[in-house]
Amino acid sequence: MHITSTNISNPTTIIWNGKEEQTGIYKTPTDTPIFLGKTDVKHDTVIDRKHHGGEFKACYLFSENQYNYWKNLYPNLDWKWGMFGENLTVNGLDESQIYVGDIYNVGDAVVQITQPREPCYKFGVKFGTQKVLKQFIAHGFSGTYVRVLEEGFVKSGDQLERIEHNKNSLTTTQLFQLIFSKEKDQKFLELAVNNDALPEYKRQHFMRFLG
Secondary structure, eight states: OOEEEEEEEEOEEEEEEEEEESSOOEEOOSSOEEEOOSSBTTTOOOOTTTSSSGGGGEEEEEEEEHHHHHHHOOTTTTOOOOTTSEEEEETTTOOOTTTTOOOOEEEEEEEEEEOOOOOHHHHHOOOOOOOOHHHHHHHOOOOOEEEEEEEEEEETTTTEEEEEESSSSSSSSHHHHHHHHHSOHHHHHHHTOOTTTHHHHHHHHTTTTTO
16 A cells, blocks of 8 residues: 555635534645644644544545546546545555554554544535435445554655554454444454444444444
8 A cells, every 4th residue: 555645624614504614624635745643634624623633533544446436426526636535545545454453654654543434414515415425335435544653754655564463353344334334243343342443432332232
C-alpha cells in the first residue's frame, strides 16, 4: 500500500434542515507533506469533535481503488482525491485484509488501525443525496480511521508497512458489517469487546449484544 494523495480542508458552510452548518469533509489534495498528530492532522479542519478527531479517529484513510465504483454511480460530481473526507488516499487499501489493532509505519509516523467510517448526513450533503449513506454501507468498503502512536509527517508516495499484526482480531470489513448488521456475530462481538484498539464506548456498545 502507498499514499496516493494527502488531503486537508478549510471549514465549508453547508445547509442542513434549513440551517447553516460547517464541516471539514470537503478535503482537497495538498502538494506538501501533512503532519499526523495524536488527535488530528495538523492544519486540517475538524468541526464536530464529538464524532471526528480524537485519539481513535486522528486520521482517516480511504482506498483509491474504490473511486471508480463511485465515479460510475455519481459521474457528475467534481471528483478529486479527498472526495470521501479522507486525509490519506491509499492505493491498495483493502479493508478485508487489514485488522483492527494492526500497526503500520507510514512516512515518519506510526499508526494503528482502529475503526471504519460510519457515514453521516454531511456525507450525503456532499454527494447531493442522503441515499448515498445506504449505498456506502451496502458496498462495504468503508476506509479506516487510525490512532497515531508516533507523530510525524507523511507524503504522497510513502509506503504503509505493517510492523505488528493483531492475530486475535477482526478485519475492518468484519467490524463494519458487525456495526450495521441486525444479527450480530457472537465471535466477532467477542473479538471487538476485547480489542483495545477500539474506544471504550464502542466496546461497551458491543457488550450489550453478547449472549
